[in-house]
Amino acid sequence: MKFLRYGAPGAEKPAIVDADGKIRDLSAHVTDLSGVALAPDALAKLGAIDLNSLPLVEGSPRLGPCVAGTGKFICIGLNYSDHAAETGATVPPEPIIFMKASSAIVGPNDDVTIPRGSEKTDWEVELAVVIGKTAKYVSEADALDYVAGYCVTNDVSERAFQTERSGQWTKGKSCDTFGPMGPWLVTKDEVPDPQNLGMWLTVNGEKMQDGSSKTMVYGVSFLVSYLSQFMSLHPGDVISTGTPPGVGMGLKPPRYLKPGDVVELGIEGLGTQKQTFQADI
Template sequence: MKLLRYGQRGAEKPGILDNNGKIRDLSGQVDDIAGESLTAAGLAKIATIDVGSLPVVAELGRLGPCVSRTGKFICVGLNYADHAAETGAAIPEEPILFMKATSAITGPNDNVIIPRKSRKTDWEVELGIVIGDEARYVTEADAMKHVAGYCLINDVSEREFQAERGGQWTKGKSADSFGPIGPWMVTRDEIADPQDLKMWLSVDGTMRQNGSTKTMIFGVSFLVHYISQFMSLQPGDIISTGTPPGVGLGMKPPLFLKAGQTIKLGIEGLGEQTQLTVDAA
């Protein structure tokens, strides 16, 4: 299933994409794509619905973030061997974890807002894991049972804030609009192998990233297992799993975003996003 949310910011309704690519209204069936709806039992209930009987959304307007009420937005740094190489970083011995503020979450095609005083805003196409059932101290063998599905993420980053302003990476990752997710969450059963997905990102029509989840250092099941040793994972929590090479920071010379540019990105089976960059008010 491809589950989504549509409507104006703060008033989004739940929806589902049918086999003909039409969006159907789920608001009469579930309150939101969040919480209990993302558990195994919740998804099984949605799967019994006759999608063809649901109202078609005639005027779509805006797509919102595909998941709501996310409690934790956890990111994994330097998780692609080829990306670590382009930045001159060593291959991590364990996953590098940092948090992205949930206030950064936005719709897949909303504007990306370049923060005030930013000089190094960058792009990162990433595979997102959406947690379904609570995960606490899970084994790697059981980890996938706790995954509701996957989504496309642009882990927008301000590199100066991230690396040159002291402290941890969070301040360079958490500006409003720095977490576009969607267009939809694809349930786990529809992705045969999350470690074999093509992914790409372009800026103003120029391809910048063209990679695959094959080069992830730590895979999906290991990450869910690993993170659950340090904190419980709740329904709707998101894990952003790292990016392949081609980020602006890794170019020679480095290249960063400015207002008025168009970012497009996609992951095989998970859809595409398009964002316009604008300056913060």
């Protein structure tokens, strides 16, 4: 099943994609795609509704972030062996964890704002895991029981803020609009192997990233279990699991985004995103 949220920012409505790829409104059955509504059994009940009985959403509405109520936006750094190599970094002995502010979250096709003073805004296509029920001290074997599904994220990053301004990475990752999410929350039954998904990203039509989650160092089950040893994971929390090679920082010479650039990205079975980058004026 593919769930989504559509409408104006802050007023999105829940919806589902039917067999013909059309959007069907779920407002009569659920308030939003957040909290207990994200539990795997709750999503299954929504998916069992006769979709032809649901109101058809006409036209091409704006798509919002595919989940609401995200309390924690957790990111994993250097989690692809080939990406670590392109940046000259060593694969860490344990996952690198950092937070991205939830205020960075926007819809998959919303404009992204390059922050004031930025000279090194970069792109990162990533597989995101959406938590469906509270996980604390869970085993790796049971970890996927706590997952609602998966979606695409662009972990937009300002590299100077991230690595040259001292302190932690968070301030280079959390600028407003730096977390496009969606288009869909794809339930885990449609993603039998999250460690075998093609991933790609283009800048102005030029292919920059063309990788696979096969090269992920720490897989989804491990990450959910690992993180749950340090903090409770709650419904709507998002884990962005790292990026394959091809980021601007890793090019020779490095290349970064400027106003007017168009970034498109996608993951096999999870849909695509498209963002135009603009200056913060």
